[in-house]
Amino acid sequence: MEDNVLKVRGLRKSFGDRDATVPVLADLSFELHSAGSLALMGRSGSGKSTLLNILCGLEQPDAGELTLFGQDHRQIDWQQLRRERIGVVFQEANLMPALSLLDNVRLRASLAGQPESRCQHWLDVLDIGALAQRFPDQVSGGQRQRAALAMVFAMSPSLILADEPTGSLDRVTADDVADSLFRLQAETGCGLILATHDPELASRCEKILDLAHQAADQNTGQSGL
Amino acid sequence: MTAFSALLSHYRRHPWQGIALALLMLMATALWTGIYHLTSQARASLSQSERVVEARYQVQRVDGAALSVEDFVTLRRQGLCLMPWLEVLPEGESRRVIGVDPLAALCFQGQADVVSFDGQPLRGDPFMDIADAAALPARQAQLFLIVDPDTGELSADYRITDFSLAPDTGQLGDSFLLNLDALSVLVLLITGLLLRSVYLLSLSQRRDSFALLHRFGVSPRRVRGHLVAELVGLAALTLMPGILLGQLLANALAGGFASVMEGLFDSRQFVTSGNSWLMPALVMVTLLLLVCAVDWLIPEKLRKAFAVANRSGGLSLLLLVAGGAGVWLAANLLFLFGSVALMLAGAGLLMPWCLSVLSSRLAQASKQPFRRWWWAEFGVLCRRLALPLVALQLSLAMVLAVQALVTTFEATFDHWLGQRLSADYYLEVPTDADGQVAVDWLEQNLPESSGAIWHRVLRGQGQLDVSGHEQSVDIFAVAPVGALVSDWRLIESAGQPWQRLAAGQGVMVNEQLAYRHELAAGDSVQLTLAGQSLRLPVLGVYPDYGRPAGEILLAADQLPDDFSVSFESFSISPGEVDIEVITEALSALWQEPALTLRDNRSIRDLANRVFEQTFMLTRAMTMLTLVLAAVALLLMGWVFLSTRLWYFRLLAVWGTARTGIFLSLLTLALTVSVSAAALALPVGIGLTWVLVQRINPLAFGWSLPLDLYPGFWLELLGLALLIGLCIGLLMRRQLGRPAVRPSVTGTITGGER
Ligand SMILES: Nc1ncnc2c1ncn2[C@@H]1O[C@H](COP(=O)(O)OP(=O)(O)O)[C@@H](O)[C@H]1O
Ligand SMILES: [Mg+2]
Numbered sequence: 001m002e003d004n005v006l007k008v009r010g011l012r013k014s015f016g017d018r019d020a021t022v023p024v025l026a027d028l029s030f031e032l033h034s035a036g037s038l039a040l041m042g043r044s045g046s047g048k049s050t051l052l053n054i055l056c057g058l059e060q061p062d063a064g065e066l067t068l069f070g071q072d073h074r075q076i077d078w079q080q081l082r083r084e085r086i087g088v089v090f091q092e093a094n095l096m097p098a099l100s101l102l103d104n105v106r107l108r109a110s111l112a113g114q115p116e117s118r119c120q121h122w123l124d125v126l127d128i129g130a131l132a133q134r135f136p137d138q139v140s141g142g143q144r145q146r147a148a149l150a151m152v153f154a155m156s157p158s159l160i161l162a163d164e165p166t167g168s169l170d171r172v173t174a175d176d177v178a179d180s181l182f183r184l185q186a187e188t189g190c191g192l193i194l195a196t197h198d199p200e201l202a203s204r205c206e207k208i209l210d211l212a213h214q215a216a217d218q219n220t221g222q223s224g225l
Numbered sequence: 226m227t228a229f230s231a232l233l234s235h236y237r238r239h240p241w242q243g244i245a246l247a248l249l250m251l252m253a254t255a256l257w258t259g260i261y262h263l264t265s266q267a268r269a270s271l272s273q274s275e276r277v278v279e280a281r282y283q284v285q286r287v288d289g290a291a292l293s294v295e296d297f298v299t300l301r302r303q304g305l306c307l308m309p310w311l312e313v314l315p316e317g318e319s320r321r322v323i324g325v326d327p328l329a330a331l332c333f334q335g336q337a338d339v340v341s342f343d344g345q346p347l348r349g350d351p352f353m354d355i356a357d358a359a360a361l362p363a364r365q366a367q368l369f370l371i372v373d374p375d376t377g378e379l380s381a382d383y384r385i386t387d388f389s390l391a392p393d394t395g396q397l398g399d400s401f402l403l404n405l406d407a408l409s410v411l412v413l414l415i416t417g418l419l420l421r422s423v424y425l426l427s428l429s430q431r432r433d434s435f436a437l438l439h440r441f442g443v444s445p446r447r448v449r450g451h452l453v454a455e456l457v458g459l460a461a462l463t464l465m466p467g468i469l470l471g472q473l474l475a476n477a478l479a480g481g482f483a484s485v486m487e488g489l490f491d492s493r494q495f496v497t498s499g500n501s502w503l504m505p506a507l508v509m510v511t512l513l514l515l516v517c518a519v520d521w522l523i524p525e526k527l528r529k530a531f532a533v534a535n536r537s538g539g540l541s542l543l544l545l546v547a548g549g550a551g552v553w554l555a556a557n558l559l560f561l562f563g564s565v566a567l568m569l570a571g572a573g574l575l576m577p578w579c580l581s582v583l584s585s586r587l588a589q590a591s592k593q594p595f596r597r598w599w600w601a602e603f604g605v606l607c608r609r610l611a612l613p614l615v616a617l618q619l620s621l622a623m624v625l626a627v628q629a630l631v632t633t634f635e636a637t638f639d640h641w642l643g644q645r646l647s648a649d650y651y652l653e654v655p656t657d658a659d660g661q662v663a664v665d666w667l668e669q670n671l672p673e674s675s676g677a678i679w680h681r682v683l684r685g686q687g688q689l690d691v692s693g694h695e696q697s698v699d700i701f702a703v704a705p706v707g708a709l710v711s712d713w714r715l716i717e718s719a720g721q722p723w724q725r726l727a728a729g730q731g732v733m734v735n736e737q738l739a740y741r742h743e744l745a746a747g748d749s750v751q752l753t754l755a756g757q758s759l760r761l762p763v764l765g766v767y768p769d770y771g772r773p774a775g776e777i778l779l780a781a782d783q784l785p786d787d788f789s790v791s792f793e794s795f796s797i798s799p800g801e802v803d804i805e806v807i808t809e810a811l812s813a814l815w816q817e818p819a820l821t822l823r824d825n826r827s828i829r830d831l832a833n834r835v836f837e838q839t840f841m842l843t844r845a846m847t848m849l850t851l852v853l854a855a856v857a858l859l860l861m862g863w864v865f866l867s868t869r870l871w872y873f874r875l876l877a878v879w880g881t882a883r884t885g886i887f888l889s890l891l892t893l894a895l896t897v898s899v900s901a902a903a904l905a906l907p908v909g910i911g912l913t914w915v916l917v918q919r920i921n922p923l924a925f926g927w928s929l930p931l932d933l934y935p936g937f938w939l940e941l942l943g944l945a946l947l948i949g950l951c952i953g954l955l956m957r958r959q960l961g962r963p964a965v966r967p968s969v970t971g972t973i974t975g976g977e978r
Binding site: 097108109136 | 593594595597598601602604605871872875877878879880881882978
């Protein structure tokens, strides 16, 4: 396995047209070794989601170097990478509403080319095995986030990008979900980048990257995919 | 910002939805208003004029000539109380006005209504001063003299008869109008479904805003009140333009409509006062309020019970079967329409159920997770779009049925006309001329070798004795019975009908007569011709789409010598002989310089024109409804899929290619719209059967063969594909934009399953 999963040098990103550009990420550099974990901190609008989007190829950087699994970002087949190696978890709505929890996990696993036979196992591991046949609207928010984690681990990822995965949960549930995430990350040995504005959660990661000093606005608008 | 403007801001963010909703209202209002105008005017036309002439008598000349002003003067001098009644069909108009003389009417004792003309000023709707009416450039004008028979004796040149505006065949015209009414009810139903689906959509899209308002202390009642106010406001904006548009539509179709009513059903159409806008406005506002208020009008318990009853499709099947049985057994039109409504309700309920069952079965059967997701998503789509889908299904079925009816009728009618007018020329025998002279000449001068064929037709009246009571029927006596009639299509017949007819061994009856008196080939009829009684078997029943009256066809030598012939003609295909040779010879024999000779092709063209006008209205109406439903599905499909955009983009996050996502979106949209079309097919075929085999016989006395036109099915399928394709392409544009993540407050918008 490559020693460095991720290497970022001088990354820049801004939004808007030529007249009014809003710099979001300016000259950002960091790296992540395999099985390492990194917390992205910063208040709302500081560019956490934007950075995660760039790291999974949903957004292109304006400038800078990005090397993922030893490959330059311009040469990466992002689709294949997202399908098989990078798992993404959002704050909410990670599940297809018309499918049961188990079918959601199966869908994610099959897209990643992983066997479906292990799907129930992942739900069991995340303590929601009994809810496998329920639909997302029939379980609690915490259980939905657990199912989202089951989906991610079922694809046996090399890197997990989690965008405020516990952001809409209460303290106790959030801690439970975070526990599961860190435990399984350690067991499977994949990398983790976690965006959060919660210092306590951030402190559980090996490293913290604070984007707060970056250009930030008060815009709390929902971020796009 | 008030709660109300907060709600309205929804349309500021989604202007297209507001515009579409307004357009939907506008089109539906226009459509319904158009139909309502035509039928209500046709009805008002008669009843309004009829009130004035109730139980009145008129004077006619014994010699049958038209009345003139001289007759009026003569009779007036004899001391009779008379009122002139001049019906004028002005140049370029489709409906008549009535010229009256209020002064002359003063002599009618105690009948003030004649003087005031139902309290209406003489403005030409339809009554106007006779002098003005006479001055109008007229296409047609006829003078009637209404008389009070107790005021004097008539000279021998005149006789008194009933004066009535309603034709003998009045109920046929009524049936026609009733058919249009039924169609407009169906249009209203479809419109209601569409409005309801738009209302529900805007409701579900704004659930978050409602939750917010609720948290700000606005009661749910007030929110609903605002919603209704919003819809009523929308109605206020769109109703008047819609009604105006409908009146334009009605005016555009009025000419054809009036000529159909006059030409086909002998129902004279008079100008009526004013265009009513009140009724359409009331109907549309009521519909709108019903659409919004269904939730409060029907108690929650009842709706739950209903849902439970239909869980296994039982209720819809029950409705379908009950409706079907009703259609089978119906003895009158209203009952029949009620049963059809039941049938359609059943079909409309069954379709979402079918799709729901289908999608969950197929989802369960799919081993492949992606395919399972696709079918599950299909199920959601069908459930969310159930109302516009049913609306599309019903309008497709309606269009299918009407199209099949019209096309079948067109083909049958054309075929029938071809048989009826199979001779090249039609020659009228002048009133005083002797037809037998012509027969002798034709027999001598048109040998069979010349390829010429002809026959003579004598028309008159006879009395048919049906189970004890006499009914007057039209008599058609033909001689010789030959090639011009012998290949008429017969609805039913005994063996060798034409040979036996020629030999005087029986008669043929038209379909209307057979239907009304349940006559079949082989039955006997008791016929009285010029006082002479005959008992003859029915050899065959022939279709007759032109005339509603009962008709009997027999060989001319069956007629008694003193049978009074009202009209006589020859049908001639001259073969190698020049028609002018024939007309010149006959004109010399009859000493009549100008014979009336008609080229049958032109008659055929005329008949076809009348026919087309009859169905233009029906066609226009069904097509517009279909467009309405199609646009609605397109819109709702697009809007609903937009709320689900996040989940489609989730697939992209999971590494699915953009084209793959687009393809699944496209196939989803296509499958949904095509399912509606596929499920419309059986309903459409059922409706076609009801139209040609049940409604038409009940309403008009004739039936049609049940012909289906798969070519047209393909066209409708094409339309369904087009709708799906448009939805898919609209979504493709959306896919390129950032998707808004469904919010967590309350129920997740777009997160339905
Ligand atoms: N697609 C976009 N177009 C324009 N501006 C964007 C877009 N996505 C994000 N932004 C802006 O970039 C900034 C950073 O957003 P985001 O990465 O979502 O911050 P965070 O996740 O830290 O809250 C915000 O000001 C946001 O408005
Ligand atoms: Mg964010």
